[in-house]
Amino acid sequence: MSPAQTKSVLICGGGIVGLSCAYYLARDGWAVTVVERNAEGADSCAQGSAGYISPSHVIPLAAPGMVAKGLKWMMSSRSPFYIKPRLDADLLRWGWLFARSCTAEHTVRTAPVLRDLCLGGRKLFVELAAATGDAFELKHEGLLNLCKTQETLDHETHGLAALANELGVEARVLDAKQTAALEPGTKLDVVGSVYFPIDAHLTPRKFMPALTGLLRQMGVTFQWSTSVNGWRTESGRVVAAQTTAGELKADEFVLAGGSWSAAMTDGLDLRLPLQAGKGYSLTIEQPRFRLTKSMILTERRVAVTPMGDKLRFGGTMEIAGHSDRVRPERVEQIIAAAKFFLPEFTDADFAGIKPWFGYRPVSPDGLPYIGRFGRHPNLTAACGHAMLGVTMAPITGLLVSEILGGREPSVPLATLRPDRFS
Ligand SMILES: Cc1cc2nc3c(=O)[nH]c(=O)nc-3n(C[C@H](O)[C@H](O)[C@H](O)COP(=O)(O)OP(=O)(O)OC[C@H]3O[C@@H](n4cnc5c(N)ncnc54)[C@H](O)[C@@H]3O)c2cc1C
Structure with missing residues (x-):
């Protein structure tokens, strides 16, 4: 022994x-x-997450530019990343540490660590799928970061895609036609995307x-x-x-x-x-459109994941403590993003769906x-x-x-x- x-x-x-x-x-x-x-x-x-296994996520949340964005977004509870202003010593300290981390040096130092953790996770999920007889629908379909505007696509090309390729995580910049060819399941109203073939997804439930x-x-x-x-x-x-x-x-x-x-x-x-980063998701039980790829609606920070017969839309980050209150405006933002990028979807597709929420454990x-x-x-x-x-x-x-x-x-x-x- x-x-x-x-x-x-x-x-x-x-x-x-x-x-x-x-x-x-x-x-x-x-x-x-x-x-x-x-x-x-x-x-x-x-369980209610987007189920991504994402080596593409090599840039930490605490990234250059996030302080300015965070301050702007703080003013609106509809923004993708919302910090509810409140006098709380833990939040103030967390915010100070977060701001201190939003530098280019921090990204350069931490991106290889994130890559190694995410690639390591992906490899082990393949083994776990074998150990459970693929009980959790592991799919190797990659991830499409959809971009609505050329400005965003250029930003993603020179930022995330360039860094990912440098770190050995393949990122392909695609135009609208190439993007549509990869996901023909529904119409995509985008100028292009960055495709990460290594990403995978699963059904967390x-x-x-x-x-x-x-x-x-x-x-x-x-x-x-x-x-x-x-x-x-x-x-x-x-x-x-x-x-x-x-x-x-x-x-x-x-x-x-x-x-x-x-x-x-x-x-x-x-x-x-540590702060609780509340996020929401909406799962369509019988979607009218069959998608195969997981996607990020980049400008709106919304994730889309096909999970077996279902389709899940999720996102938003709300630093507001552990509050069980559902903010309808945040849920509405997810639906609005879906309709904006995937114009065949309508309000009817989301009618009657009970929003799920969960708390991400967010370090600064x-x-x-x-x-x-x-x-x-x-x-x-x-x-x-x-x-x-x-x-x-x-x-x-x-x-x-x-x-x-x-x-x-x-x-x-x-x-x-x-x-x-x-
Ligand atoms: C909308 C959304 C989408 C997401 N999408 C993705 C994604 O696509 N890919 C990805 O990698 N991540 C994603 N995440 C993040 C991911 O879901 C979380 O990081 C992860 O689930 C955290 O897991 P955990 O086990 O650390 O925490 P939890 O799941 O919160 O587990 C902690 C457990 O501890 C228990 N607990 C707490 N206090 C006590 C106590 N005092 N005594 C006993 N038990 C206790 C809780 O009940 C809970 O079950 C997403 C999150 C959200 C909200």
Whole structure:
């Protein structure tokens, strides 16, 4: 029996990242328990997401120009990226750190890391598809970034496409005709697009139960409907998580609470700047048009994904805390964008659809937190993936298993340290 087989790990949070950590740790022989405050099968952020696996996303959210855009967008709750102005010390600090990261140097430094995490995630999803008999409809169709104006297409060509190609992620600039030939399923009213053949997509509502089933077969224990509400530590080491079902002890602990991760560390004296980035999606159950490619409606930041027989439109980023209030104007913006880029779609296609919303865990520099905390060395962060938590879930799980197993990490961890803002 290897030493790892005798050791236990408690994963706090059973979203896509927590479950992915469970998979790679169980594969290494750890005794794994996942503690999740919701019941089995309940909603989580990945489930209503666009389901992209996106190596194309090499530019972090904290990118040059975002401060000016953010300030402008702050004035309108209809904008794609909306920060609700409020006097909150955590938000102010997060905003300051975000602004500090919006530089060209930051993009140059972090783009290769994002590429490696996303490419790593894509490779592992192929293996997971094989392990589950393709239970989650993994499609290798690429991603079309549709551009409504020549100005945007030029901007994408010289910005994202140029950087992606430089980093070895193929990006093809297409005119309107070439774009239409790639997605003949519906009329596209665009001047062109940037096509990323390496991108893939999946059906998240099928992925989560498939992974849970696999974990159960691997002997992972689930503690559903149980909230972590405190910690017991001894000389810096975490001894137990205090939960609504009593103390849960383990040798190692993984923080995978998504946008609630910072709140979950209350009492541990850690600094983990994190904001909830609310997004919405609308799923058409029986679309009139059959699309094959996932697409981004670039000027409006709306994602379109074919998922089996369904079609999902999603987007918007609202930094306004964990508020369950649905803002109709934000949902309307998604529908307006769909009609603007895909003119065969009408209001009737969206009639009666209940908007879904979820909270992305958004770090201020656009990078996830992956690694051990200096103050509590047996607590490992696996959170803060913002818009890329689906894409990066498996590589995060693999990295966490490498950290806990004392192995060389597949992706260098220096920029991902959870203590980097302490
Ligand atoms: C509209 C939208 C579209 C998106 N599209 C994409 C996409 O196409 N591709 C992509 O890569 N990413 C996408 N994302 C982002 C992605 O969905 C998230 O980054 C990812 O799902 C985060 O996963 P997570 O496991 O970290 O967090 P979560 O899914 O939030 O999971 C955290 C879990 O922790 C649990 N929890 C919290 N507090 C406690 C506690 N105290 N005790 C116990 N359990 C607790 C929660 O109940 C939850 O289940 C999208 C997000 C949105 C909103």
